[in-house]
Amino acid sequence: MSALQHIDLDVRKGEFVSVVGPSGCGKSTLLSTVSGLLTGFDGRITVRGDEIKGPHPDVGVVFQEESTFPWRNVLKNVEFGLEMRGVSKEERRRKAMEILTMVGLEDFAKSYPGHLSGGMKQRVAIARTLVMEPSILLMDEPFGALDEQTRIILGEELLRIQRALDQTVLLITHNIQEAILLSDRVVVLSARPGRIKAIVDIKLPKQRDSTLLATDEFAGLVGQVWSVLREESLRAFAQEQNNDEETTHA
């Protein structure tokens, strides 16, 4: 059984699009295909008209799982991509420090990831991707392991950076509020096999922050997304139970 079916999605330049869906619906698979890390599927993915056959240099990926390098300090983690591309030492130091300041970690440049909290490590991972100045940013539940407050604060930072660099962002998340707060459009996937169930336009002002969370307009959007997602989540839940039964019988 395939993870995804009939996915047809256009993301415009400078647009922030989030993908939400019930667990196991293939959200992460969608991101792996766009990042070029997963090949061998039916269909076409293009970046500015060029078909993606492997990782694209203009595309930066932030992974869901812990991905900082414990043997490099924070600064050297962030410098990694630039170092691999042969950027000079001064140049990559300058750029890395700039991004570290942006994510509020300039005082931890010499620390090793082992001494940082989960949220700080994730900020290092985000900085490591941002420093490459990718025009397209793919993120797979980058704040998944974080507590609610950190999640909201980091989301705001991300939005600020995205606006400043005019990046195109595709964000996978299971958090509806996060999706709405950050995005121009929210794509809701169905239960497995994932299809596009609905696309919700988020007509909130471009310049926004987390104070919006308290507004009626925001609550309305959450209700709108949830009404679609609820049905699919229930279906996914039923699927899982069936699978469990099948495995116990087998």
Place this chain on the structure above:
Amino acid sequence: MWIVRIAVIVVFLVLVEIAVRTELINPFFVPRPSEAVARMGTRLTDGEFLGLVAVTLGETFAGFALAAVVGMVVGFLLWRSRSLGDAFEPLVAALFSSPIVLLYPIFLVILGRNSTAIVALAAVFAVLPTILFTKQALSAVSRTMLNVGRSLNLSAWSNFRHILLPAAAPTIFTGLRIALTYVLIVVVAMEYILQIGGLGRFVSESSLLFRATDLYASVGLIVIISAAFIWAINRLEKLVQR
């Protein structure tokens, strides 16, 4: 930290010194540490130890280098090929927990009563932890870390050198430190049992002739050699993680 470590050793030696001087410990069996250290110095300067050290160092280095190179390559292959790994890892693990050192008569019969037999036995013994730890170290490297490299379009070599190797290094080097310990044990024990070669032979001779000062001087020297090897391995680990 260094000061604390050295202080612990010095305090211990001073306590033994006092115990021996006050004859709390029989000086016939345990020499004064100060004497043993002085003896180590004279034996080194009069050249008596130099040949022995050279032989033991040579055997240790050869056995360890063989075990390290072969072990890491085999461990890499067992990781790279799933079927090879599934087939051979349990066998290596079973061998690892068996007392291979007791096979020494076979090595002597095949290779002769010489350094080659000692090196071969040490390498065979030490290659096992190297293989196992290398395989396990590589298997434990997270897919996500490797995907970071892939998403940056790194070459296979860069991915290996800058992600896979440093990520696996702590566990691989744990294996290498165990391998070194095994090599030293086998080398010294075989020299001791077979009465050939370097410092192990000298230890055995000294103990048979009740030359306690020489005995402890040579045992102390073996400890120093072991510490030096471990230091070198730790330096190498730091280099790999750059």
